[in-house]
Amino acid sequence: MKGMMHLKPLIDDDSRTFWEGAKNHKLMIQWCNDCKKYIFYPRIICPHCFSEHVSWVEASGQGRIYSYTVVHRAMPPFNEQTPFVVAIVELNEGVRMISRIIGDREKISIDKPVSVVYEKIDDELTLPYFQLS
Amino acid sequence: MKSDRIAAIVGVAESDLGVVPGSNVLRLQAQAAKRALDDAGFTKDDVEALFTAGNWARFPGLMLAEYLGIKPKYLDATDIGGSSYESHVIHAMAAIQAGLFDVALITYGSTSRTSPTRIPSSLTLRYEDPFGIPSPIGHYALAAMKHMHQYGTTSEQLAEVAVATRKWAMLNEKAYKRDPLNIDDVLNSPMVAEPLHVLDCCLVSDGGGAVVVASAKAAARAKKRPVWVLGHGEMTSHNNSVCSMPDLTVTPARESGRRAMEMAGITHKEIDVTEVYDSFTITVILTLEALGFCKPGEGGAFVSGQRTAPGGDFPLNTSGGGLSYCHPGLFGIFLLIEAVRQLRGECGERQVKDAKIALVNGTGGTLSTTATVILGRD
């Protein structure tokens, strides 16, 4: 995973808790105290009801594959990792996120349950990946 | 047809297309603008409003106006990806309806073939870029995989779109790819992001285009007969992340298309020729479903048996599309150009006989936004 330095996500007040969480092996998402819905990606205001009363919660880390693709051609630095599986994971909380699915590619299919695992890229960045449960 | 005659497209043109080394986005737009104004029988001095899209300058609209020597009293540089130009036609018509101007020049230019630019990560895509999803193809691949899983759509059905579109390109001397193509060629082409192969993807070209929109009053003094905007609709679903798209198999064309058809007061049966954005083969299948030409899930069957090819009963993407004619990045303007030429009867070998009404649907981002325009001649 060398050479990923330039793809480091920007850390600010929206994103800090998510990336810090991943480093500590916690999948952090947001929850709206007013409409009681979950939110991802993180933001200052609830996209469902526009409430400012949003708080961080640790997600279950469990979900299912909403869709996936096997990437055979990619731009640097990911070209060195092909083929790899990118998926939309729908967490049990209802929000969807892009991630990698690791493990046996032949067993991967839409709707299969997955659980979060953590891939340490370097001291600054850990990515939440998923594997079949 | 119930629509009033408010605004018409009176001039269309492409710039040089394909591989245009040494050019730039301003040269291409100027070239297309000159040709489209000539086509209309108008001059630069007729232009009161200027529209463009693209991220090639800090203030693209201002730079273009200065380069062209136009001082527009109305400037719109809305960029919503591939549907920008359908959107521009809609905005121009709204402004004409409001009495703000009579003549608008809409231009596009891109050198994505000879000088590609890589878009930096953004505030909202930073949660996905580190996972290496190639954009936009990865997002369209996710949609294709979902459609296949949900409805049993096959790679062969996707390939039908590429093959039929190539047959149209073979009838268009301006098309970049004109050699014969069959379904096995598509299926045997290298995989990029499953289930999409290289030949499921649009071209990457240089090129530009221009469209002149006029009020009914100004259209009366144009050189060629007007192609009226009979109906239109726009809809936005999400930004570039398909994670925020409610259903990966349903594009916003369901909404923009419905409103456009309602405004025009027409049914599907009255449409003679259809031009929809074909960034990828799956885009076409999803769009035909969303526009209501078939039911959800039936898009694969709909395009089977080369139904959309020349001689088939559903003429689609008659220029050869982004898949085979050209694709500098925002293909929407070329959909409009082709639809206008079909309605004027200027398409020679690929002419759809007696075409009176065309549906044009641009798709921008990653199935993020659509703009539908219904065009018709008297």
Ligand SMILES: [Zn+2]
């Ligand atoms: Zn809320």
